Amino acid sequence: MHATQGKIAGWFPVMYPIKHKKMTPARRRKLLLSYAPDWAITLLLAAAFYALDKVTGYRRQFSLDDSSLRYPHALHERVPNGPLYFIVFGIPIILMPLINFFTVRSWWDLHNSSLGLVLGLALTGATTQFIKITVGRPRPDIIDRCIPPPGATNSEFGLFDWTQCTQADDSLLNEGFRSFPSGHSSMSFAGLGFLAFYLAGKLHLFDTRGHAGKAWAALFPFCGAAMVAISRTMDYRHHWQDVIVGSAMGIIFSYFAYRQYYPPLDSEVAHRPYSPRIKDSDSHILPTHMSTANTTAYNPNPSFPPSNRYNNSPSPPPNPFLASNDGSGMANAGGYDTVRLGVDGTVPRPGPGSMEEVWKEGASSGFDGTVPRSRGTPSTDESSEGHSTAPLTAREQQQRQFLQQQPRSTSPQRQDEYSIPLRTPTQQSHPPQQPPQRYATQDAYDGIQ
Template sequence: MAGLVKQLRNSSHLRWVAPALLVDWIVVIVVNLLAQWVELQYPYKRDPAHYLNDPSLQWPVTEEHVPAGPNSALDNYTFWLPVVVILVVGGIFKRSLHDVHHGFLVFMSSRTLMRVVVECLKNRVRKHSLLRLACTRRLILFPLQVGRLRPDFFSRCQWDAVAHACRGPLELVKDGRRSFPSGHSSTSWQAMLFLSLYLAGKNGAFAFAAPFPRSGFLQSRLLRFGLVITPLFLGTWICVTRLEDHRHHPTDVVTGSLIGALSALVMYATYYPSPFIFTAPPGGHCEDELSVMDKPRRVYGAKEADERDAWGYAEEGRVRLVEDAAEEEEEERQIRA
């Protein structure tokens, strides 16, 4: 981490910094607060009396395989694991403050996007809300799913036919009305697909046209590919547990997974080059570890023309970029020394 501290003292390593990045973080914070507020709203209230004979809602309440909440297993898998990977890969192996920053920005922005979409679908916002046009059941893609009851709803509800009301704990019943879409599934696929893309952008697992100058043990294509797809297996397992625990219907899990995956994909593509396309770095030099694959885009502040290549750089500015690359390599050698 000492290398990162030295980069902070050296302005040549901070060319990527732009005021617009501060605005990006402000947007992430504001939208996250908005999602938090939507989560506190009471979900659309369906009358359980219409579903008394529905066998899909009669499952018992069971202990969760992957509990949610502060310091929970879900947090460990979908928040702390990506944070540690970004710090280790970007901070220790790559020693790039640029990569660490953009890694966190992509992760948090995709997580925020996923969260606000899921919460708007889970909770129908009331009529007096400013979000009525965005979150009411009239305009969403799945109008019949808002306020969908969980498979274990009647075990939570403890339905009283005489009073025509639920006798179960209020918070437990409220959560039982938030089946669609699956928050666990969306969170896990957002985090795990981000990790997969982030790692693929480092080791070139998906860049099939990328050359490997050497043939050592670590150059194995299958080894790199296995490392990249491992997070996807973890995300899939979390989704399966939601069905085993009777917390969600299959369509809840599929929809939640799609929301999380699309959020990660869109935000990653905003700040990083495609991990599927091999593009020679400025100067055409390719390192043994495919360092060409690991540089985030210079999204803001580029002085070149608007037309840029896959790196986010203009062709006419490549001469300066080659000089910058050589200068940065020399500085990195001095830092490591």
Template sequence: MSSETTVKSALHRSSPSKSSIKEPEVDEVDDDDMWCNELQQKDLLLPEAEPKKQELSRKYSNLADIAIRLMIVLIFFKLETMPAFKREIHVEELWLYKNPIRPDIVKSGDLLFLVITVPFVLTSVVYAFTKDRRDFRAASWAWTLAVCMNSIPTSLLKITVGRPRPDFFYRCFPDGVMLLNETASALGSALLDFNCTGKPSIINEGRKSFPSGHSSFAFASFGFVTYYVGAKLHAFDARGRGQTWRMCISVIPLIVASLVAVSRTCDYHHHWQDVTVGSLIGLFSGYISYRQYYPSIFASNAGKPYVRWPNLKQSETDSIREPGSEACSSLLGKQTSKWC
């Protein structure tokens, strides 16, 4: 009996009392913390599923970009065949349109070849040195967009404004004999009602002086080349200031475009106002197209293309470097960062 009492007392001493048992401390979970945790868990799952969706989106986006460019080209060729507005000519301004007919100093076919070839060759050479496929793709999208975007306003203004070219008189009357009827305008000045004897297609082309297509296309393409080269050489940001050779190389394309534009006044195909406005249209088209794919040329990360699909794994060739190419990588703006 005494032994049984001893065992019970021992068990009583060894068993913890309810008051002595401590409940495990549980941290209070805030609703915001729970929401953040759920977001983090979703983010952990995204890298596995999201790339496939982004890859599909990228393909559809590329197809849409190509389709838009092709559509713009078709619209441009359609606009080129449409008749221009027939603007009245006053007697006192006839001298503006009575210049002799001269052949093109820069032929349209030659300009088209340069507009397409120069940016393509340049971006291909940069790719050969850097092996940066993202940069090559971005540059290709940019300069093709610049040329296409420039074509619509240029051609549309030509047929809606209908300004005669400086050599319009001899397009209208190839033999120099003017046939017309004079009618009084509301302002009291005489209007020249031309009875043109020239070829209709040549006459219609003679009414498309404003703006200059040669000037706009030259500045759209070569303007992009200036932005692209200037950004790669850091000619416009803090890293390239004070280094004249960078700036000189960058502005060479603009000098070429200026010569093309000025030539249109020398062969009497355009007035100086046509050349000026055409050049501004080309510069603007080239710049906004460049900015669609690249940061500002004055930014610290100039020359590095935007990342359109950040979560997609880049091809291994994006990081390949040819032997000896490291020296030129920093010069061309290819650096290891989140932009590359």
């Protein structure tokens, strides 16, 4: 399928058209196998979720005079377990492939979204169940579940114990001590929350342009999750604290799972998943509008020494990172950084630092990698003429001796913010008039090696 600038051929246009690279079935199997540990851990967490549900947890003592525990037990819940599973898993797993079809149309995005959804639900479910059985907080309808004996009261120096309950159904009584946190709330915000983050990334919600339609579309899944959480207080299954904590857990775990496989929501490539763990040497390099993009396209072995890049020496070889779009996989980035995109236009995983940080670090370094002396503001070591009177270090003395041995020129040596060797007093009092010369990002990066 041929990708054009504005749309892609076919009945339905794609929001972010890219030219997909054809992948062999062998490589696709290799990529999927590299994520087998993720799927295995996710399935183990899901198994732990169901296993902990059968465990008899801790049962706290309670007071028969506590009005917050005397609500009636509702026989029919507004959101039973069956519909809950469809809401938190069925709806996202149906909508995300449709969103993928109309936005990026990528099988790798489909894989990452499915894995992230299942991971978020498994993490949330296992953690919620573990906290439930260890805390053992009574539900608001615990007294109605317990069915205390007629005339029962709290002990003289304590509270009422569950062993005095006359409830014959032990499973019903056991569920009465799993109020904190709310499982319906945490699971609903985990599933629908992941869908909300997925939508926000595909719509570029945080593109600093402020579209109300995008905001409503991305926040709508949260509204559905909130309705499920509120229904738990209407059924007297949970206290309001249980609902709030469970909702927060679902949001945190869903965002954690989303960020494992997708870039931040404010990224210029938020609609693309991270690249696979198995690198492809033939991946294309495409320009983006990112100002702080993490790039893997720098050359650690420059073809010319750093000392020739910051003076009047002959022009260096052409920068390989500004090659024209001649079908070789390199595109002219113009004023933008380049990001190496993986399979189906995926985004590289973050490295140790952004190119903007490298740029700033190179700007504060000299031509030999040293940090220049500060000349911005006068200090106690400077004379009234603005010249430094502080003693020079051994390195600066070597630099001055080197400059004195060079042929003198009538015009001062051109300086820039990336190469600031020691200046003579004449150059300090009469700085060059021409604007500083800016070098390519590759030169700035190589200057600090």
